[in-house]
Amino acid sequence: MTVEADLANGLPSFTIVGLTDRAIQEARERVRAAVRNAGVDFPSRRLTVNLAPAEVPKEGTSFDLAIAVAVMRAADPAIRLDGVAFIGELALDASLRPVTGVLPMARCLRAHGVQTLVVPEANAEEAALVAGLTVLGAPSLQRCVEHLRGDAPLPAAPPTSRANGHARAGPDLAAVRGQARAKRALEIAAAGGHNLLLTGPPGAGKTMLARTLPSLLPELAMEQALEVAAIYSLRGALRERSAASTDPPFRSPHHSISRAGLVGGGSGLAQPGEISLAHRGVLFLDEFCEFPRAHLEALRQPLEERAVTVVRSRAAVTYPADFMLVAASNPCACGYLGDPRGCSCDARRLAAYRSRLSGPIKDRIDLVVSVPRQRYDDIFDGADEEPSEAVRRRIEAARERQAARGRRLNAALGGVRLIASCRLSPPASRLLARSGERLHLSARAFFRVLRVARTIADLAGCDDVGEDALAEALSHRAELEL
Ligand SMILES: [Zn+2]
Structure with missing residues (x-):
């Protein structure tokens, strides 16, 4: 100007x-x-x-x-x-x-x-x-x-240096006892940037598990950290997050948030919403099914394009929104489906809830994991749990393998790139074809399975995607297709 x-x-x-x-x-x-x-x-x-x-x-x-x-x-x-x-x-x-x-x-x-x-x-x-x-x-x-006027020059501000090497926000993975399958799903999701759904009864620890993600994700590169800080600056939110921070952001808006607050908008020129504040980090939607359906529908396009365009009468504005979606939900309306306590929902209520859960963004979720209530054995078992730092090192190694192949994380790979990077073994190809038919996978879901399998192979340090990686990826998909 x-x-x-x-x-x-x-x-x-x-x-x-x-x-x-x-x-x-x-x-x-x-x-x-x-x-x-x-x-x-x-x-x-x-x-x-x-x-x-x-x-x-x-x-x-x-x-x-x-x-x-x-x-x-x-x-x-x-x-x-x-x-x-x-x-x-x-x-x-x-x-x-x-x-x-x-x-x-x-x-x-x-x-x-x-x-x-x-x-x-x-x-x-x-x-x-x-x-x-x-x-x-x-x-x-x-x-x-x-x-x-040249009377008294203003002193130049010293260059701001990046604030790294400090403790991460949120709980450490070692603070969660047991839940090995859920922890594995978190590791895969963090390694490839995949969207994750955690389902389980109230009190099973879904929220706690999701909140360990900031301790698992690699530090942001300077350019990425600047992108994030720029969005916080626009929202006037640099009090919540230092401009020099290189931590991946973690946002967890409540389900009562307005649509504009979630995806961006407001009067005058559109402001960035929570999905942009979660850029390069995690958007955690707890009690996922409580969010209005229109809000979840509004996430579809940003999840696909990794940016959001908000149109207002004065101008259309596009903000980055490249985030990992982590959703948590009860398995049914009463919350106890599949729990020893027993579900009290009737068939109609159950069907309505399932359609709410699976309908809007089923095709945008890569991994599903059920989080059962912890068994008392797990809680009092004295075994050492793996700390976040050890898991983060594996995640960083898997990210390096992805970076060596190209600029994008596995979760963002397009079809052609994805197939070229997978190099499926013949038994793995047969498994995929068989399971695809059995689970009635859509083309979109099929690619989601492949992307997750690619990440599992990266965590294992493999160039090719083998049967094991594919089977594990399919096991996380199967829960969604039921
Ligand atoms: Zn129920």
């Missing part, structure tokens, strides 16, 4: 043009007061400010600083701009307030050749993540003016 200011002779006035919203129109009052309180005379002539390009809708308060600087520059040639960019909201007393979305704006400015950026002090850390950009954190408009 370019902010232009023009002073002309005529009655004093102040107009802002360029497809602006109300917050930008109100900037006139903030700018007028802040310029005066910064000790600079506000020009009493006909003042026009233009925000270009005119066809792009603009909103919010982050243009305040640039508008004030443009106005002062129009009246005072001693202010030198020299290609510096400005972001920030002004308070009436001329101090600078932090705004949302500074990181993605800073990245965009750098990509367009900007070398120096002035931001409110509280935004300096996130902006300084962008390599090659000199970031000046300013407390107030006065300090900006002193800097631009």
Whole structure:
């Protein structure tokens, strides 16, 4: 965006043009007061400010600083701009307030050749993540003016370094006793980025198992961490997650969330939703069947395209949404189907629940695992459980094997790539053909089985997908097809 200011002779006035919203129109009052309180005379002539390009809708308060600087520059040639960019909201007393979305704006400015950026002090850390950009954190408009007149330069913020090597959030896998099959499913899902459904009676530990995922997933690469931080910056959520964090995000929205909160939307320009905050990490939907059907339907397209496009009257916005879906659900309405306690649902209720569970995104789930209530033997068994770190090392090794074949995780492989990477042995091919017929696998489900089998073979360090890997993948699918 370019902010232009023009002073002309005529009655004093102040107009802002360029497809602006109300917050930008109100900037006139903030700018007028802040310029005066910064000790600079506000020009009493006909003042026009233009925000270009005119066809792009603009909103919010982050243009305040640039508008004030443009106005002062129009009246005072001693202010030198020299290609510096400005972001920030002004308070009436001329101090600078932090705004949302500074990181993605800073990245965009750098990509367009900007070398120096002035931001409110509280935004300096996130902006300084962008390599090659000199970031000046300013407390107030006065300090900006002193800097631009060459009287007292603002100090450059030190480059923000990535925050790694700290303990991960969430419980360790060793804290869960027993549940070997569920733990194995978590390992496979984390290794290949597969979508997972955990079913079981209340109190079986489904939520606890899902919450161990942050301790299992590999650290994000710097570029990925920047993508994630950019989304949090737009939502103003960098208080929840440090801009320099390289932990994969874990989001667990409640089923009462609005559709816009889940997939993105809201008034004005669309905001990213939970599925974008889970980008490069995990979206955990506990009590999956309690989510409104329309919400689950809305997940279909992002799960397929790994991005979401939200259309609003002012503009359509596309946000990344490359997340791993982990869902947890009771096996039936009462919760005790298959449990020794016994299910009290009648046939109709059971059928209705099953259709709710399997209908909307059955074809988007790769692995299903039932999580039974823990047996007392397991709880009091003194055997050592494997810690998350050991499992994570296997997952990292499997991810390296995937990276050696191409850029995408197994869960995101298209049909042709997938078949080329599987190299099925003849017995494995026969098993797949037989099972596909028996389980009536759709083409989509068939590929899901293959992707999971590819990941199981990667965990085993195998180039080819053998019968064992395929059989294990099919066993996780079979529960969904019942
Ligand atoms: Zn039941």
